[in-house]
Amino acid sequence: MAEPLRPGRSCPLDYRYGAAALAAPASLCADTLWVVGGVYGNGCALERVLADFDAEPGDKALVFNGDFHWFDVAYDEFVRVNQAVLAHRATRGNVESELARPQAQAGCGCAYPDWVEEQTVERSNRIIGRLQATARAVPGACAQLGALPMYLVAQVGGARVAIVHGDGDALAGWGFSQEALATPAGLAAAERAFDAAGARVFASSHSCLPVLQGFSGDRALVNNGAAGMPNFAATRFGIATRISVAPSAAALYRMRVGALYVEAVAIDFDVQRWTQRFLEQWPPGSDAHDAYFSRILNGPRYRRAQALRRFEAGAAVAA
Numbered sequence: 353m354a355e356p357l358r359p360g361r362s363c364p365l366d367y368r369y370g371a372a373a374l375a376a377p378a379s380l381c382a383d384t385l386w387v388v389g390g391v392y393g394n395g396c397a398l399e400r401v402l403a404d405f406d407a408e409p410g411d412k413a414l415v416f417n418g419d420f421h422w423f424d425v426a427y428d429e430f431v432r433v434n435q436a437v438l439a440h441r442a443t444r445g446n447v448e449s450e451l452a453r454p455q456a457q458a459g460c461g462c463a464y465p466d467w468v469e470e471q472t473v474e475r476s477n478r479i480i481g482r483l484q485a486t487a488r489a490v491p492g493a494c495a496q497l498g499a500l501p502m503y504l505v506a507q508v509g510g511a512r513v514a515i516v517h518g519d520g521d522a523l524a525g526w527g528f529s530q531e532a533l534a535t536p537a538g539l540a541a542a543e544r545a546f547d548a549a550g551a552r553v554f555a556s557s558h559s560c561l562p563v564l565q566g567f568s569g570d571r572a573l574v575n576n577g578a579a580g581m582p583n584f585a586a587t588r589f590g591i592a593t594r595i596s597v598a599p600s601a602a603a604l605y606r607m608r609v610g611a612l613y614v615e616a617v618a619i620d621f622d623v624q625r626w627t628q629r630f631l632e633q634w635p636p637g638s639d640a641h642d643a644y645f646s647r648i649l650n651g652p653r654y655r656r657a658q659a660l661r662r663f664e665a666g667a668a669v670a671a
């Protein structure tokens with residue numbers, strides 16, 4: 353008998369595509385590709401991303417790979433984020449999917465693994481409930497979000513880049529999280545996804561902490577963590593992924609993958625302005641304040657040195 357769905361814990365069935373679907377031909381081509389996941393309704397971070405991308409020289413493309421909404425429960429904030437993101441290429445994350453067509457028992461659609469505590473899951477389910485009410489009030493928004501694809505394949509400098517929100521198999525999968533990639537079985541599963549997708553690079557997000565992991569055959573998986581929230585202890589900037597035939601002077605860390613530079617770049621948004629806008633929507637005692645305000649001020653318990661992980665022969669062992 354199928355296991356009953358648990359709100360915020362289960363992965364909805366229609367989130368699954370399977371890595372072989374990513375073997376599709378590329379639908380965009382550029383010398384420089386930015387992949388920006390997890391804006392989380394932070395309009396200040398979004399402005400910074402667009403300004404920084406605008407300053408990028410040469411042939412370029414920008415993809416928002418999901419969860420661009422989250423804290424933006426105020427109508428005007430939601431509309432601003434929606435319009436700015438949808439002016440570019442975008443894929444939907446679990447947040448947009450659950451705004452587009454809320455599923456009974458999906459909750460936030462995060463498919464949180466067991467290491468995430470129950471209180472976090474319950475708060476997320478209540479946050480998505482409020483955001484759904486906002487989205488329903490914006491004419492056409494739910495249909496627009498529902499029409500977004502779950503993944504995209506790009507070609508950068510002649511190499512295939514598979515852009516997903518979660519992992520190689522599912523929109524809300526945690527297989528590309530830093531936690532899963534810290535295990536031999538997790539590395540082996542990701543290797544299989546590379547093979548099935550025929551990808552040189554995977555770009556993901558969703559799990560909210562960044563990682564740049566090298567694989568055999570000169571391949572790499574890059575998860576940007578969050579563009580709209582701090583990613584490292586005692587920092588306040590977001591992170592975006594930059595994949596290019598030329599390096600950026602501003603990369604926090606990078607890995608060479610054939611002719612490509614796969615990099616993490618800082619999204620140095622106006623923290624004071626963002627904090628004020630966050631507090632207007634989520635005052636002390638609210639679910640998002642309880643769940644995220646400490647991270648917004650102090651960053652998570654994760655260090656930059658933990659994010660960059662070079663390929664080690666023999667590290668991937670199937671469970």
Ligand SMILES: [Fe+2]
Nearest residue numbers: 419445446558
């Ligand atoms: Fe997500």
